Amino acid sequence: MAKLNLFDKFVFFLNSIAATTLLLSYLLLYVEPKRFAFVSVLSLTVPFLIIVNLLFVIYWLLKVKKQLFLSLIVLLIGFNYVTSLYKFSTSKQLESPENIAVMNYNVRLFNLFKWIPDISVAKDISEFISDKKPDIISMQEYRHDDGLLLKGYYKFEMLSGDKIRNGQAIFSKFPIINKGSIEFPNTFNNAIFVDVVKGRDTIRVYNVHLQSLKIDASKDPLKNETSENLVKRVGNTFRMQQAQADLFLEHKAKCSYKIIVCGDLNNTAYSYVYNSIKGDDLKDTFVEAGNGFGRSFDFKFFPVRIDFIMVDDHFEINGFKTFNVKLSDHFPIMSTVKVK
CATH class of the missing domain: 1.10.287 (Helix Hairpins)
Incomplete structure (x- = not known):
C-alpha cells in the first residue's frame, strides 16, 4: 500500500x-x-x-x-458463480433427430395492461413460437387470449383469480397422459406438471413459478420505497419462496420418470431456492450449453437470470439459447435435450 x-x-x-x-x-x-x-x-x-x-x-x-x-x-x-452470469465458451448446438426443444417463457399476461404500446403480443408470440418450433413450452403469467394460436400442441393450464384468471400453462407436441398442480398457500403462484410420452419414454415436465419480488424492471426500486422496507419485503418473499420450493421438492421426490424442470424462480442462480431445486440431480442447461450473459429478465441495471430450464441425468444437453425478443419483461429461453 x-x-x-x-x-x-x-x-x-x-x-x-x-x-x-x-x-x-x-x-x-x-x-x-x-x-x-x-x-x-x-x-x-x-x-x-x-x-x-x-x-x-x-x-x-x-x-x-x-x-x-x-x-x-x-x-x-467463485468461478462457477461467474459462469452462471456469463459463459465464455461458444454456445453448444448439437443437432439430432432425437432432440427435444424445450422453451420457457414468462409472457406477462400477454401485455394485458399495455405495458408495451401498439403491439399485439399474443399474436407476435404465436408467430415467434411457430418460427422456433419448440416441442414443449412452459409459460408463466399465462392467461387465455384469442390471439395466441398454437397448432399441434396438447395443453394443460391452471388458472386462478376472479377478475383476471391467470397462472401457468404447459404445451406439448407429445401426448399428455397425466397432469396436476402443486398448490402454494396464500398466493396465486404455483407449480404445475404434465407427464408426456415420447416413443418409449415417459417424461415429467414441471412448470414452477415461485413468489414474485414485485419489482418493476423499468423503474428504480428505491424511488417509491425506502431501502429498509424493500429489504424487509424481499426477505419475506424469499421465506415464501423457500416454503414453495420445499413443497415442490417433496412432490418431485415421488416421481420415478425422467424429469425436466422449467420455470420462473423469481430468484437468481446465487440463491438458496435455486440451489435447493437444482440439487445434485439436476443440470442447469444454460451452464451446460449456453454462452454470453444468461440474461432472462429485462432489468435495466445489470443482467439478471431468474428463468431456468433444468434436466436430470437421463438427458444430454445439446443446446441453449436466450432470445432477445421484447414481448414481455422476460426473455424466452430454449434448450435442446435428448434422452440418453
Missing part, C-alpha cells in the same frame, strides 16, 4: 469491501431465508458484485499493480 497514492488507497479500500462482500455471498446458496432472510437478500446483488470486481481487476491491471490479485482471486474462487 505504501506505493499507492491517496486516490488509489481509497480505490483499494472500496475494492476490499466489494471483494469481501462477493466472497461472503458465495455462502448464500446454503443460507436458509427462513432463518436469515436479511442476509439472503444479498444474493440479488451478486451479478453487480461480479461486474464491479471485474472492473477493479481491469483498473489495477491497467496500472500494473499487484492489488489486482485481490478481486482476481475472489473471482477465481
